[in-house]
Amino acid sequence: MESLYILIPIAILFVIIAVAVFFWAVRSDQFEDLERQGMNVLLDDDAPDTSEHQAKDKAETHPTDKQKKDES
Known part of the structure; x- marks a missing residue:
């Protein structure tokens, strides 16, 4: 019963x-x-x-000159 003295004001505060x-x-x-x-x-x-x-696809299909030199 004493807990109602705390819970009711808290509930009113939440509503406000x-x-x-x-x-x-x-x-x-x-x-x-x-x-x-x-x-x-x-x-x-x-x-x-x-x-x-498109840039990623070009890089994958057409190797750069540096990649060509590394491969040979």
Whole structure:
């Protein structure tokens, strides 16, 4: 029974903190555009970087002059 004297104020404090965080989120426009964030998952805007792959492929298929000298 004595633990209720501690738990009830702690619970009230948590509720006050939760309400304050909720009102902060509403005032800072955290809930303005909920649909866009859901659609961002479905859209693939990142284009693959082909320059690195092409450079790597060229290096593998066409050895440089230094590699040619090392081999001979």
